[in-house]
Amino acid sequence: MQASARNIAVRIEAALTLTLxxxxxxxxxxxxxxxxxxxxxxxxxxxQTTRGGQAAGTTQAARTAAAxxxxxxxxxxxxxxxxxxxxxxxxxxxWQAINNAEWDIQAHDAKAGPIVVMGAWGGIxxxxxxxxxxxxxxxxxxxxxxxxNEANALALDPEVxxxxxxxxxxxxxxxxxxxxxxxxxxxxxxxxxxASRVVNIGMKSKAPVDxxxxxxxGKWEGDTLVVDVTAQVEDTWFDRAGDYxxxxxxxxxxxxxxxxxxxxYEVTVDDPKVYTRPWKMSMPxxxxxxxxxxxxxxxxxxxxxELMYGHLRKVQTPEEKAREDSTxxxxxxxxxxxxxxxxxxx
Numbered sequence: 001m002q003a004s005a006r007n008i009a010v011r012i013e014a015a016l017t018l019t020l021x022x023x024x025x026x027x028x029x030x031x032x033x034x035x036x037x038x039x040x041x042x043x044x045x046x047x048q049t050t051r052g053g054q055a056a057g058t059t060q061a062a063r064t065a066a067a068x069x070x071x072x073x074x075x076x077x078x079x080x081x082x083x084x085x086x087x088x089x090x091x092x093x094x095w096q097a098i099n100n101a102e103w104d105i106q107a108h109d110a111k112a113g114p115i116v117v118m119g120a121w122g123g124i125x126x127x128x129x130x131x132x133x134x135x136x137x138x139x140x141x142x143x144x145x146x147x148x149n150e151a152n153a154l155a156l157d158p159e160v161x162x163x164x165x166x167x168x169x170x171x172x173x174x175x176x177x178x179x180x181x182x183x184x185x186x187x188x189x190x191x192x193x194x195a196s197r198v199v200n201i202g203m204k205s206k207a208p209v210d211x212x213x214x215x216x217x218g219k220w221e222g223d224t225l226v227v228d229v230t231a232q233v234e235d236t237w238f239d240r241a242g243d244y245x246x247x248x249x250x251x252x253x254x255x256x257x258x259x260x261x262x263x264x265y266e267v268t269v270d271d272p273k274v275y276t277r278p279w280k281m282s283m284p285x286x287x288x289x290x291x292x293x294x295x296x297x298x299x300x301x302x303x304x305x306e307l308m309y310g311h312l313r314k315v316q317t318p319e320e321k322a323r324e325d326s327t328x329x330x331x332x333x334x335x336x337x338x339x340x341x342x343x344x345x346x
Contacts, residue, residue, distance in 0.1 A: 081223060081257035086183040089223045089257050093179060094293050095285040097172035097265070100127035104241035105281055106136060114154050130172070130281040136243065142274040149242025156242075158235050161308055162300040164195050164212035166236030167229045167251055168267045168281070176288055178295055186218060186225065191295050199227050207231030210247065227253040246273035261287040 081089035100108075107129035113122030138146060149156055159165060165173055175191030186199040199218040207215030207230060214232035218225060229251040237244050254266040263285040270278040 079258055081260075084181065084183070088181070088183070088220055089225075090181070091179045091186070091225060091255060091257065091263065092181055094176050094288045094295065095179065095263060096176040096288055097174075097283055097285055099130060099172060099283055100125050101130045101172040101281075101283065102169075102174050102239060103127070105130050105239045105243060106241070107131075108241070130283045132280045132282060137276045137279055139274060139276055146242045146244060149237070149244055151242075153240055153242055157237055157240055159237070159240070160304070162193055162304045163235065164193060165190075166212055166232050167197070167214055167216070168253065168269075169236060169238055170195050170213070171265060171285070172283065175298065176293075176295060186227075189295060192298055193300050194297070199225075212236065214251070221254075223257060225253075225255040227255070229253065244274065245269070245271045248273050255285075258284070261289065 081091075084090045103124050104127065108124070108127055110126040111124050113124055115122050154160060159173075164170075170188075170190045170192065171177065173190075173192050177188060177190040180187045180189070184201055186201065187196070188199070189196045195213060197213045197216050199216040201218045201220070203217040210231045210233045212233055212235075214229045216227050216229050218227045220226070230249075232245075232247075232249050232251075234245065234247040234249070248271050250270040252268040252270075254264075256264040256266070258264050264282065265285050266280065266282040268278055268280050269275070
């Protein structure tokens with residue numbers, strides 16, 4: 001009897017304890033109700049914005065670029081590059097940009113290329129663009145010309161005719177380029193069409209005449225090579241999308257080593273005739289590490305001779321010659337044919 005009474009008491013005590021705990025917990029909101037809601041990650045927020053933008057008809061690349069901050073926070077680069085004998089960072093090597101800025105420096109979606117028969121071969125890959133701060137600040141009348149250029153790029157883009165690309169386009173055309181430096185000069189040799197230029201460190205003189213690759217003077221700001229480019233002809237473009245400039249173009253380039261095999265390339269463009277304010281683009285450049293890497297000739301002049309001068313050639317195609325021969329008078333069929341190899345007898 002005593003054991004049974006003790007068991008009953010223990011059970012009653014346990015039931016009371018559980019009841020009191022339940023009442024105590026019920027008097028307070030749950031942790032799930034009071035805990036702050038987790039913040040959405042940038043990736044999730046961007047994805048939701050992208051889905052909403054698709055419904056509104058905005059291009060995917062432009063939406064993504066617009067989601068980025070207007071100006072990137074300055075980054076402190078702690079890498080110290082190897083030095084040349086004069087104590088400057090050694091930028092020598094063969095470098096290449098890996099992006100689609102040659103097609104369009106601004107954000108753009110994938111689309112078909114300008115030549116239909118090339119199909120997917122000629123398609124244009126999507127890209128977030130290299131321009132900082134959104135769309136280029138065109139003046140209204142200049143934006144109209146930009147659109148006309150893009151619509152007629154095959155006829156108007158100077159690259160189609162193998163003209164020199166100018167600066168900064170030569171840097172990101174998809175061709176490697178080589179930097180060779182000394183204490184006084186930094187030479188740039190480009191893989192496209194034998195293009196080249198020499199940056200004169202500390203030069204103060206002005207260009208005697210405008211040229212396709214401009215007039216480059218340089219200086220060092222710490223580990224950064226700063227190149228001031230002026231006197232470029234107005235005929236070059238920035239890309240195949242018709243982005244262009246006038247004869248008042250002023251370009252400032254900055255080359256900063258960020259690792260043994262990469263440079264940060266920054267460009268500030270100022271052209272008051274075409275743009276309402278200066279604007280900037282930036283991209284990494286990567287060292288080509290292949291064994292025995294070297295620049296190979298890309299002489300595009302023969303590729304465009306027929307396009308540019310075919311109508312002036314003296315040598316006719318077989319079809320043209322056949323048509324011309326068909327209009328010439330012919331001898332009667334019964335006329336004797338003289339053998340030119342037979343010598344005339346006296």
